Amino acid sequence: MDLKEASKHFINVYNRNIVFTKGEGVYLYDNNGEKYLDFGAGIAVSALGYSNEEYKQGLKDQIDKLIHISNLYFNEPSIKAAEYLAKACGLDKVFFTNSGTEAIEGAIKLARKYAYLKNKESKGEIIAMEHSFHGRSMGALSVTGTKHYREPFEPLIGGVSFAEYNNLESVKALITKDTCAIILETLQGEGGIYPASKEFITGIRKLCDENDIIMILDEIQCGMGRTGKMFTYQYYDVLPDITTTAKALGCGVPVGAFAAKTDVADAMKPGDHGTTYGGNPLATAAVCKVFEIFEKENILGHVNETAPYFVEKLNLLKSKYANIIKDVRGIGLMQGIELSIPVNDIVVKALKKHLILISAGSNIIRFVPPLVIEKKHIDIMYNVLDDIFSDI
Ligand SMILES: *Cc1c(COP(=O)(O)O)cnc(C)c1O
16 A cells, blocks of 8 residues: 555645554554554553444444444433543533543533633633643643643633643642642653652642642543553542543543532533533443443453463663663552663664654653553564664
8 A cells, every 4th residue: 555645635634654454462463464562552442452342343333333422411321431531530411522631621610610600700720730641622721831832722711820840839830719720641641751759649638628729539540440440540549520531431432421519510501511422322322331330240350360471571671771761650550661772763663663652752662552462462462672772
């Protein structure tokens, strides 16, 4: 296939040069039938790997029944999906969206509405974090901490300031009487795989409680079992007022959600928010299947069993190539290795050896494999990276 020709009708925002045609387990196949081991999982989406029979059957059954009806009516899969999700995240009420960025939009709107009901004069200020990533729509971009993503699209929504991640004092210094929300990823993904410290998360919870500020934890990437708990904040014994999820929530069918405690959620009244597709029967049938398979196949147990082996292998690479690898960090099956060299070269070299890796920032390999990855696949990944690093 002539990829230059294939690119002709696309707005050019991605650098890509490979066509995948099918997936099976933790492998993808390109249009020449070549097989690749996938440690990117469609950017932390395909938690169950590819072509899971039960998942596919659930979708096929739903397609035969009902695909879409709008939110003017209830549909059965969404009722069940809302119950599953509320239980998994420990919050009371959910709103389904089509993507992560829309979940963030909803979370911001909900926080602002909550503040507005308290005080109509509220300026709805938001504190976000440096190096954060919350999405590409205008609201989500406004709270995204990477300047080069934001700058060309300004003016964005106002009233946003940025604190240093894992520095509670820097957050404290930005709080005003108009602060309505503090938003952060429990484990920063795109920004370079930085887990939050316990003091930081619990400190922010306390600041929010003391000042009646909404705490929003973005778990779009780190939630849904990726780190070994359904939601990463469950490691910190903290409950946010609002959380956002997407990526692995539908394991490939586009769906996201924001969820909130009742007293916060109830700030939204009929007419305040909406979506045509969000939570439609097909998307939420996928969500139901994902939760059911997670339970049946004990995905969390598998993550917790596999992750220590994974980390051990990454640390082995670090001790072998201390000149190239500066740091290994992460939680569960969301790991990063920080390099002293540009990550792109490594990603390209790995792809040539049929290993799919993705990056975060300019010098971090971001490992977000399907959660069903096995030790034997981790061994293959190790050997490929061992080869590449030993050549450098
Ligand atoms: C991917 C991501 C988003 C945006 O999700 P989209 O579905 O791409 O809109 C938001 N927050 C985090 C933490 C993410 O990783």
